Amino acid sequence: MKYFFxxxxxxxxxxxxxxxxxGDKFSQAPxxxxxxxxxxxxxxxQKPSGFFADGVGSRKPVMGTVPRGADSGVLPIEFGAxxxxxxxxxxxxxxxxxxxxxxxxxxxxxxSRALLTRGREMYDVNCAICHGESGNGKGVINQFEGAMKGxxxxxxxxxxxxxxxxxxxxxxxxxxxxxxxxxxxxNLPVRDRWAIVAYLRALQASAK
Ligand code: HEC
Numbered sequence: 736m737k738y739f740f741x742x743x744x745x746x747x748x749x750x751x752x753x754x755x756x757x758g759d760k761f762s763q764a765p766x767x768x769x770x771x772x773x774x775x776x777x778x779x780x781q782k783p784s785g786f787f788a789d790g791v792g793s794r795k796p797v798m799g800t801v802p803r804g805a806d807s808g809v810l811p812i813e814f815g816a817x818x819x820x821x822x823x824x825x826x827x828x829x830x831x832x833x834x835x836x837x838x839x840x841x842x843x844x845x846x847s848r849a850l851l852t853r854g855r856e857m858y859d860v861n862c863a864i865c866h867g868e869s870g871n872g873k874g875v876i877n878q879f880e881g882a883m884k885g886x887x888x889x890x891x892x893x894x895x896x897x898x899x900x901x902x903x904x905x906x907x908x909x910x911x912x913x914x915x916x917x918x919x920x921x922n923l924p925v926r927d928r929w930a931i932v933a934y935l936r937a938l939q940a941s942a943k
Contacts, residue, residue, distance in 0.1 A: 799924050813924035815910075823925060825903030825910070832903040839929055847933075854934025857927045861919060866890055870938040882915060890935060891942040905932045 767773065778784055784792035799813050815823040822836040841847050859868065865887045867873040872889035893899060909928045912918035919928065 813926065814920065815925040816920075821903065822929075825906035827903065830903075831901040831907065833897060833901040835902070835929060835933060839926065850930050850933050851937055853927065854930035854932070854937075857923065858931050858934050858938075861923065862931065865916070869942065870935060871942075886915060888916075891939055895935075896939055897936065902929075902932050902936070905935060 778786075778792045780793065782792045783790050786792075787794070812818070818824075821827055821832050822838040825831055835841055835850075839846075839850060841850060863874055865872075865874040865876045865883065866889075870890040872887040874887065876883050876887065877885065888895065895905070906928055908916070909923065909931055910918055910920040923931070
């Protein structure tokens with residue numbers, strides 16, 4: 736009899752222990768002996784996330800992202816492939832135009848300053864190696880033997896100032912290159928090319 740009660744108690748405990756609290760909610764996290772990667776830092780589609788300042792989990796693609804499998808015909812508009820108009824070509828009719836295109840939306844001094852800052856960044860990254868940080872054509876490439884040495888345009892001289900070389904022309908040279916210089920239309924979005932034009936004018940104005 737004694738053993739029957741002990742066994743009965745053991746079975747009762749087991750049944751309650753295994754089935755009794757199924758489906759109940761607990762306020763504390765369960766004791767996980769084997770976590771099995773149950774909790775991970777990850778983003779779920781369409782779900783909010785505390786990680787980003789705006790609380791949105793789904794992010795937009797980075798500016799200038801090219802869709803996988805895109806051929807040259809469907810490059811994003813930022814690179815201007817196949818587009819017409821001053822903003823994309825630098826040309827007004829059959830001449831190169833002067834002035835910043837309205838698509839840049841330069842409405843305040845702040846806007847212009849931001850464009851120049853961007854222009855400086857992009858110039859220093861892409862152009863300074865050859866044309867020099869000041870634009871004088873004496874970038875580090877001149878220290879090496881080769882076709883470039885001594886043949887890089889000094890952009891601070893008259894032929895490249897606004898009268899002889901309009902803004903649209905400089906934009907065109909950046910886009911498609913000239914002579915020994917390669918073009919940047921596949922590397923630099925349209926807006927960045929104009930930013931460089933603006934920065935180049937600033938370099939010229941400050942070179943006295
Ligand atoms: C790899 C070196 C190199 C880089 C990088 C380079 N250039 Fe040039 N650039 C040259 C050379 C060399 C010339 C002279 C071209 C010629 O007449 O053969 C030139 C010429 C020019 C000209 C004058 C075109 C003319 O009418 O003769 C401009 C304007 C110019 N570059 C702007 C830029 C800008 C802006 C960048 C950055 C986006 C840049 N370059 C990057 C090498 C370079």
